[in-house]
Amino acid sequence: MMLINKPPDIKSSEITPESVYRQRRLFMKSVAAGVAMLASPSLLAIPNYPKPGDRHYPGPEWLQQMIRQGSNERVFATDEPMTPYVDVTGHNNFYEFGIGKRDPLEHAQEFRTDPWKVEISGEVSKPGQYTLEDILKPHTLEERIYRLRCVEAWSMVIPWIGFPLGDLLKRFEPTGNAHYVEFVTLHDPEQMPGQRSSFSTIRWPYVEGLRMDEAMHPLTIMAVGVYGDALPPQNGAPLRLVVPWKYGFKSIKSIVAIRFHEQMPDTSWNLAAPNEYGFYANVNPQVNHPRWSQATERRLPSPFFNPNRIDTQLFNGYAEEVASLYQGMDLRQWF
């Protein structure tokens, strides 16, 4: 599948009729103020995001149908305006496809996402190779509108389509020794130019991990779609993690393996620069990265003369839901 290369200067007002756009803003305003909320069923039918227009990624036919259904099941939302589709799919840190923010969009379009297999191993009763169809079959997809906070101090609001990771992990029956889950991105230098570079600071494949209780938390999801469509390759197709209260690099893309461990697994950025990136990487305005102050963030799009700077919230605004996971932990030490 090829993306039609439209010049990137489409305004979101061109993608969506202005009236729909305004309606959407109204809807957003009408949603009770607050960090996050469970939307009532009557609101779920409103297709209140700008449609991608012709710049979208359909993905395989069978997945498309599941995603269509899923986009009508909005179970989690925020009152903030969503980041336009062109920005969500044109500004990605996916170093397997290059180091520039536009590189993934430009270099990932030929990426093969179907067929796709995921290896399950480690401390589980049902290890094995599962196809993406096997993985998704028993789950009902749903939409979650989450904030995404990058460690580089920019952020977005993104409508993901996915399902709770916990529901998936339970199916493999983790043993009592499974205290951590490790995720691995595809290693395929032929398709991923970034993995061919001799000057990379990251050891491929990219690996990430969660503590078991973080992985089982209802906010943690596996995403297969965005904005009512399949995930485009640059956003981590066909299967990616989304952990909304952690910095974006924890939300690993294009997953080919899930491993259950007794010990804390290595994670890529922690290996590359242990003093800068911790295992937990919870969004925390009090704990600064050596290069980026984390107290505030620029919410994209960020116009030139109005940088759209907002205060960063503890756990990216999901403290009410997740703070209990870290009770008694020194968040400065476990950054």
Next chain:
Amino acid sequence: MVLSILSGQRWFGYLRWWLVFAGCLLPLGWMIWSAVNNRLGADPAQELVLLLGLWAMRFLWMTLAVTPLRQLLGWGWLQRFRRMLGLYALFYALLHLLAFLTFILGWRADLILVELSKRYYIVAGLAALILLIPLGITSTQGFQRRLKKNWIRLHRLSYLAAVLVLVHYLMQIRASYAEHLFYGMLLLLLLGYRVVKWQKKKNSKISATNG
């Protein structure tokens, strides 16, 4: 006859000067064009900061390349452009700072204070810029004449500024260091050339006194 050739050369000299002058503005023109036409991606503010920084560094490296190129290749005409290139380095660096303060920090005093003091890579960039400013001011022929030998000594600070810029740049390495290695090697060559020359001069002085 002779006169007309001379004035022809002069005319060519002017033309070349203006061409180089305008050429150095092309990166800026291209950035503005891209910004206005929405070609800088989803975070154009950040992109502009990066591009302006990159060009400031490139102009500084070009300035430092004038002397080696002139001496090695005999390109005497390059000398005329050294000041211009240096001033362009300062110009792009100032725009880089201005873009950062305006587009990224929105002139919020609390943020500016933290960024300019706590982020070590920014402290290095700031130190480089602070060094470049007096060099820019004293780059005129008037100062050159007035300061004589001291002018050369003063302007050797550009080496220190370049090293600070490189530190500023190297501290930003994330997933790849390919470009950082490239610009680092270039600066190593440019400064290495001076060290070698200086060593040779010292040696010849020693042998001269021995002889």
